[in-house]
Amino acid sequence: MERAPVSWVIDPHDPRAPPQEIWDRMTPEERQRVVDALPSELEISEASPPEGDFHFNAKLAARDTLGGHFQSIGKRVYLACELPVYYPAGRMVAPDLIAVRDVEVMERVCWSVSAEGKGVDLAMEILWNERSNEELENLAARYASLGIPEYFVFDRRRRRLRGFRLAQGSARYEPIARKGGLLASAVLDLDLGLEGDRLCFYHALARLPEPREVLARLGAMVNDLMARREEAEQRLDDAEERLDEERRRADEERRRADEERQRADEERQRADAAERRLAEALAELTRLKRERR
Known part of the structure; x- marks a missing residue:
């Protein structure tokens, strides 16, 4: 024999859940219908402004x-x-x-x-x-x-x-x-x-702590971390700038050293050429002396 459905009518002017003995006789579907029908919003009234x-x-x-x-x-x-x-x-x-x-x-x-x-x-x-x-x-x-x-x-x-x-x-x-x-x-x-x-x-x-205090604390921590990050980035930028300057100086020193080596090579070449010319002149002088004898 099938059980007759258990019904519970909710008065919109005085909404109430069913008594426990009626609730206990309800099926899960009937209970869910009751819960879904119970008002979830409060009306604004003079009693609860x-x-x-x-x-x-x-x-x-x-x-x-x-x-x-x-x-x-x-x-x-x-x-x-x-x-x-x-x-x-x-x-x-x-x-x-x-x-x-x-x-x-x-x-x-x-x-x-x-x-x-x-x-x-x-x-x-x-x-x-x-x-x-x-x-x-x-x-x-x-x-x-x-x-x-x-x-x-x-x-x-x-x-x-x-x-x-x-x-x-x-x-x-x-x-x-x-x-x-x-x-x-x-x-x-x-x-x-x-x-x-x-x-x-x-x-x-x-x-x-209240949430606003936690948020303020987190905000202060974030700001502090951001400030530290910016400071670290600035120090890194300064270090890179100094490194670039050192590189420029090193490049300038290398360029000067290359120029000095080049000048030294040119001086050696001129000295070698002068020595060759001197040797040639001495050889020519020696030949002329022989011829006069």
Whole structure:
């Protein structure tokens, strides 16, 4: 007896992934159709307005700084900004930054917990515009109910950073205590802190460089190498010029020596000719003397 297809209709006004029990009954093709139908774009609304460069640059710097670090140490941590996340039967969430450990790092249009086989390990919200305490508390309660192990809130305007971790065996967050002014993340295996209005990540108290800093450092290295190369090329050009000058001098000396040899040869030839003429004259004189006798 053939199994009847399992259908799941996605409400465009309230898109949700199917409950886990329905997902489990679906075929791979049915699951893929659901994932493809889940919205991957967020509508701009008064509830989540765009916050300009101060918000955008901060979350992008956090994602790229972490991405560069994990790539350099060969650790698989998926990072995304404002990616739609769908838990079974739940409303979509889209934190400013998410981190998921031990998964394939690739581009995605959304994160379906059922399809990926695991939920988000860390969520972060980066604030610039005013947010009410009630809104932030509701957001924290929502992330805790989804079982997201760690949650951080970075208020850039007020230069404040808070961190929360799920209490053991519960769906409630507890504040992460500061140590040396830093907040430890067990998910990232890094410490978080602020330098002015910048969110920074630390490994063994050493701050991870931001991509712009790495690019600036690489740019300085490239400029230094270019300057050294130009200096070396200039020294080589100067050396070749000096060598050419030495060659010209050597050629001039050889030319002078050749001219001296030529003059010496000509003098010898003239001397030889004079000796021959003198010998001939003496011989003639001797002959004339004989004849007079």
